[in-house]
Amino acid sequence: MEFFDHHPLIEATVTGVIAGVLVSILPGPINISVIHEGASRGFLRALMIGLGAVAMETVYCAVGFASISSLFQSRMMHAAIELISFILVLFLGLKYLIAPKLAKTSQSADKIEHRLHPHTAFMIGFVRVLGNPSVLFVWITLSATFTAHGWVDPDWTSKSLCIGGVTVGAALWFAVLSYSVSLGHQKLSDRVLLRLSHLCGALLLVMALIIGVRLVRVLANPERTPMNTQAR
Numbered sequence: 001m002e003f004f005d006h007h008p009l010i011e012a013t014v015t016g017v018i019a020g021v022l023v024s025i026l027p028g029p030i031n032i033s034v035i036h037e038g039a040s041r042g043f044l045r046a047l048m049i050g051l052g053a054v055a056m057e058t059v060y061c062a063v064g065f066a067s068i069s070s071l072f073q074s075r076m077m078h079a080a081i082e083l084i085s086f087i088l089v090l091f092l093g094l095k096y097l098i099a100p101k102l103a104k105t106s107q108s109a110d111k112i113e114h115r116l117h118p119h120t121a122f123m124i125g126f127v128r129v130l131g132n133p134s135v136l137f138v139w140i141t142l143s144a145t146f147t148a149h150g151w152v153d154p155d156w157t158s159k160s161l162c163i164g165g166v167t168v169g170a171a172l173w174f175a176v177l178s179y180s181v182s183l184g185h186q187k188l189s190d191r192v193l194l195r196l197s198h199l200c201g202a203l204l205l206v207m208a209l210i211i212g213v214r215l216v217r218v219l220a221n222p223e224r225t226p227m228n229t230q231a232r
Helices: 002-006 008-025 029-041 043-067 075-097 107-116 121-130 133-148 156-184 190-220
Strands: none
Touching: 008 029, 008 043, 008 133, 008 156, 008 190, 029 043, 029 121, 029 156, 029 190, 043 121, 043 133, 043 156, 075 133, 075 190, 133 156
16 A cells, blocks of 8 residues: 555564554464453453453564564575565464364463463463463464565564554454453354454455465566665
8 A cells, every 4th residue: 555655663563563453463372261260250350361361472483583583684584585485374364264163272382371370450461361272373474464465664663663553463362352341241252252263364365365466576577576665
Protein backbone atom coordinates (compact mmCIF):
# COMPACT_ATOMS: atom_id res chain seq x y z
CA MET A 1 0.00 0.00 0.00
CA GLU A 2 1.18 3.50 -0.84
CA PHE A 3 0.50 4.75 2.70
CA PHE A 4 2.82 2.15 4.19
CA ASP A 5 5.46 2.93 1.55
CA HIS A 6 5.69 6.42 3.05
CA HIS A 7 5.29 5.28 6.68
CA PRO A 8 7.46 2.17 7.12
CA LEU A 9 7.48 2.36 10.92
CA ILE A 10 3.68 2.29 11.01
CA GLU A 11 3.79 -0.66 8.62
CA ALA A 12 6.17 -2.52 10.95
CA THR A 13 3.92 -1.84 13.95
CA VAL A 14 0.73 -2.92 12.18
CA THR A 15 2.49 -6.03 10.89
CA GLY A 16 3.46 -6.89 14.47
CA VAL A 17 -0.05 -6.37 15.84
CA ILE A 18 -1.61 -8.56 13.14
CA ALA A 19 1.03 -11.25 13.64
CA GLY A 20 0.57 -11.15 17.41
CA VAL A 21 -3.17 -11.69 17.10
CA LEU A 22 -2.83 -14.37 14.42
CA VAL A 23 -0.21 -16.45 16.24
CA SER A 24 -2.08 -16.17 19.55
CA ILE A 25 -5.34 -17.32 17.98
CA LEU A 26 -3.70 -20.57 16.89
CA PRO A 27 -5.35 -23.13 19.18
CA GLY A 28 -3.01 -24.97 21.52
CA PRO A 29 -2.14 -25.50 25.19
CA ILE A 30 -2.25 -21.79 26.11
CA ASN A 31 -5.67 -21.06 24.64
CA ILE A 32 -7.04 -24.23 26.19
CA SER A 33 -5.59 -23.23 29.59
CA VAL A 34 -7.03 -19.71 29.31
CA ILE A 35 -10.46 -21.05 28.39
CA HIS A 36 -10.46 -23.59 31.23
CA GLU A 37 -9.20 -21.16 33.88
CA GLY A 38 -11.46 -18.35 32.70
CA ALA A 39 -14.51 -20.55 32.96
CA SER A 40 -13.64 -22.04 36.35
CA ARG A 41 -11.58 -19.39 38.18
CA GLY A 42 -12.41 -16.09 36.53
CA PHE A 43 -11.07 -13.38 34.25
CA LEU A 44 -7.95 -12.30 36.15
CA ARG A 45 -6.33 -15.73 36.41
CA ALA A 46 -7.03 -16.48 32.75
CA LEU A 47 -5.62 -13.10 31.75
CA MET A 48 -2.43 -13.62 33.77
CA ILE A 49 -1.83 -16.97 32.05
CA GLY A 50 -2.29 -15.19 28.73
CA LEU A 51 0.08 -12.38 29.68
CA GLY A 52 2.71 -14.91 30.73
CA ALA A 53 2.39 -16.46 27.30
CA VAL A 54 2.65 -13.00 25.70
CA ALA A 55 5.91 -12.33 27.55
CA MET A 56 7.50 -15.51 26.19
CA GLU A 57 6.04 -14.94 22.71
CA THR A 58 7.71 -11.51 22.73
CA VAL A 59 11.05 -13.07 23.67
CA TYR A 60 10.73 -15.67 20.91
CA CYS A 61 9.81 -12.95 18.40
CA ALA A 62 12.92 -10.95 19.35
CA VAL A 63 15.06 -14.10 19.08
CA GLY A 64 13.55 -14.73 15.66
CA PHE A 65 14.54 -11.28 14.39
CA ALA A 66 18.01 -11.53 15.95
CA SER A 67 18.65 -14.96 14.45
CA ILE A 68 18.05 -13.80 10.87
CA SER A 69 19.76 -10.39 11.14
CA SER A 70 22.90 -11.44 9.27
CA LEU A 71 21.12 -13.34 6.50
CA PHE A 72 20.22 -10.35 4.34
CA GLN A 73 23.69 -9.13 3.40
CA SER A 74 23.66 -10.44 -0.17
CA ARG A 75 21.00 -10.39 -2.88
CA MET A 76 21.30 -14.14 -3.43
CA MET A 77 20.76 -14.89 0.26
CA HIS A 78 17.85 -12.44 0.31
CA ALA A 79 16.18 -14.27 -2.58
CA ALA A 80 16.79 -17.62 -0.89
CA ILE A 81 15.17 -16.40 2.33
CA GLU A 82 12.15 -15.16 0.35
CA LEU A 83 11.71 -18.61 -1.19
CA ILE A 84 12.22 -20.40 2.14
CA SER A 85 9.75 -18.10 3.91
CA PHE A 86 7.15 -18.83 1.22
CA ILE A 87 7.61 -22.58 1.69
CA LEU A 88 7.48 -22.38 5.49
CA VAL A 89 4.37 -20.17 5.62
CA LEU A 90 2.70 -22.49 3.11
CA PHE A 91 3.62 -25.45 5.32
CA LEU A 92 2.25 -23.79 8.46
CA GLY A 93 -0.96 -22.83 6.66
CA LEU A 94 -1.57 -26.38 5.47
CA LYS A 95 -0.65 -27.77 8.90
CA TYR A 96 -3.31 -25.74 10.71
CA LEU A 97 -5.88 -25.93 7.91
CA ILE A 98 -6.00 -29.73 7.85
CA ALA A 99 -5.30 -30.35 11.56
CA PRO A 100 -7.57 -33.27 12.60
CA LYS A 101 -7.42 -32.47 16.33
CA LEU A 102 -6.03 -29.98 18.83
CA ALA A 103 -2.74 -30.37 20.65
CA LYS A 104 -3.68 -29.82 24.29
CA THR A 105 -0.11 -30.12 25.55
CA SER A 106 3.39 -31.01 24.38
CA GLN A 107 5.91 -33.41 25.84
CA SER A 108 8.65 -30.77 26.07
CA ALA A 109 6.31 -28.31 27.80
CA ASP A 110 5.29 -30.97 30.32
CA LYS A 111 8.94 -31.72 31.11
CA ILE A 112 9.86 -28.06 31.64
CA GLU A 113 6.73 -27.39 33.69
CA HIS A 114 7.47 -30.43 35.87
CA ARG A 115 11.04 -29.24 36.38
CA LEU A 116 10.31 -25.57 37.09
CA HIS A 117 7.05 -26.02 39.04
CA PRO A 118 5.50 -22.61 38.18
CA HIS A 119 3.29 -21.42 41.04
CA THR A 120 1.66 -18.31 39.57
CA ALA A 121 -0.73 -17.97 36.65
CA PHE A 122 1.72 -15.67 34.84
CA MET A 123 4.56 -18.19 35.13
CA ILE A 124 2.33 -21.06 34.01
CA GLY A 125 1.66 -19.23 30.73
CA PHE A 126 5.32 -18.24 30.40
CA VAL A 127 6.66 -21.76 30.99
CA ARG A 128 4.15 -23.45 28.69
CA VAL A 129 5.25 -21.28 25.77
CA LEU A 130 8.91 -21.67 26.78
CA GLY A 131 8.51 -25.43 26.53
CA ASN A 132 6.96 -25.31 23.06
CA PRO A 133 9.78 -25.06 20.48
CA SER A 134 7.29 -24.88 17.62
CA VAL A 135 6.44 -21.34 18.75
CA LEU A 136 10.07 -20.31 18.23
CA PHE A 137 9.97 -21.94 14.79
CA VAL A 138 6.87 -19.93 13.90
CA TRP A 139 8.49 -16.64 14.95
CA ILE A 140 11.73 -17.34 13.09
CA THR A 141 9.64 -18.07 10.00
CA LEU A 142 7.51 -14.95 10.36
CA SER A 143 10.41 -12.61 11.19
CA ALA A 144 12.28 -13.84 8.12
CA THR A 145 9.14 -13.40 6.03
CA PHE A 146 8.47 -9.87 7.26
CA THR A 147 12.07 -8.76 6.68
CA ALA A 148 12.51 -10.50 3.34
CA HIS A 149 9.40 -8.90 1.88
CA GLY A 150 10.00 -5.41 3.24
CA TRP A 151 7.13 -5.33 5.73
CA VAL A 152 9.71 -4.77 8.48
CA ASP A 153 12.97 -2.96 7.71
CA PRO A 154 16.27 -4.59 8.75
CA ASP A 155 17.11 -1.85 11.28
CA TRP A 156 16.30 -2.41 14.95
CA THR A 157 13.97 0.57 15.19
CA SER A 158 11.59 -1.09 12.76
CA LYS A 159 12.10 -4.51 14.33
CA SER A 160 11.47 -3.15 17.82
CA LEU A 161 8.20 -1.57 16.72
CA CYS A 162 7.15 -4.85 15.15
CA ILE A 163 8.03 -6.73 18.35
CA GLY A 164 6.06 -4.18 20.36
CA GLY A 165 3.13 -4.65 17.98
CA VAL A 166 3.32 -8.40 18.55
CA THR A 167 3.08 -7.82 22.30
CA VAL A 168 0.05 -5.55 21.90
CA GLY A 169 -1.73 -7.86 19.45
CA ALA A 170 -1.17 -10.99 21.53
CA ALA A 171 -2.21 -9.25 24.77
CA LEU A 172 -5.35 -7.95 23.07
CA TRP A 173 -6.35 -11.44 21.96
CA PHE A 174 -5.86 -13.00 25.38
CA ALA A 175 -7.71 -10.14 27.08
CA VAL A 176 -10.70 -10.60 24.77
CA LEU A 177 -10.61 -14.40 25.12
CA SER A 178 -10.30 -14.28 28.93
CA TYR A 179 -13.14 -11.79 29.28
CA SER A 180 -15.43 -13.65 26.88
CA VAL A 181 -14.93 -17.00 28.58
CA SER A 182 -15.23 -15.64 32.13
CA LEU A 183 -18.36 -13.73 31.17
CA GLY A 184 -20.01 -16.79 29.72
CA HIS A 185 -18.77 -19.13 32.48
CA GLN A 186 -18.44 -21.93 29.99
CA LYS A 187 -15.81 -23.58 27.89
CA LEU A 188 -15.63 -23.28 24.16
CA SER A 189 -16.01 -26.65 22.52
CA ASP A 190 -13.09 -28.43 20.88
CA ARG A 191 -14.97 -28.11 17.59
CA VAL A 192 -14.94 -24.30 17.84
CA LEU A 193 -11.21 -24.31 18.65
CA LEU A 194 -10.54 -26.63 15.73
CA ARG A 195 -12.44 -24.27 13.43
CA LEU A 196 -10.26 -21.42 14.70
CA SER A 197 -7.23 -23.52 13.80
CA HIS A 198 -8.60 -24.05 10.30
CA LEU A 199 -9.33 -20.32 9.96
CA CYS A 200 -5.77 -19.44 10.98
CA GLY A 201 -4.47 -21.97 8.49
CA ALA A 202 -6.52 -20.34 5.75
CA LEU A 203 -5.16 -16.89 6.71
CA LEU A 204 -1.60 -18.23 6.58
CA LEU A 205 -2.30 -19.65 3.13
CA VAL A 206 -3.50 -16.21 2.03
CA MET A 207 -0.23 -14.79 3.36
CA ALA A 208 1.66 -17.48 1.44
CA LEU A 209 -0.24 -16.49 -1.72
CA ILE A 210 0.73 -12.83 -1.24
CA ILE A 211 4.35 -13.84 -0.66
CA GLY A 212 4.25 -16.07 -3.74
CA VAL A 213 2.93 -13.24 -5.94
CA ARG A 214 5.64 -10.89 -4.65
CA LEU A 215 8.26 -13.56 -5.25
CA VAL A 216 7.13 -14.03 -8.86
CA ARG A 217 7.33 -10.26 -9.40
CA VAL A 218 10.84 -10.16 -7.95
CA LEU A 219 11.94 -13.00 -10.22
CA ALA A 220 10.41 -11.19 -13.19
CA ASN A 221 12.12 -7.90 -12.22
CA PRO A 222 15.27 -8.84 -10.26
CA GLU A 223 16.43 -5.22 -10.08
CA ARG A 224 13.34 -4.35 -7.96
CA THR A 225 14.08 -6.48 -4.91
CA PRO A 226 13.00 -5.43 -1.42
CA MET A 227 16.68 -4.77 -0.71
CA ASN A 228 16.63 -2.03 -3.32
CA THR A 229 13.35 -0.55 -2.16
CA GLN A 230 13.84 -0.58 1.61
CA ALA A 231 15.58 2.79 1.61
CA ARG A 232 12.20 4.48 1.41
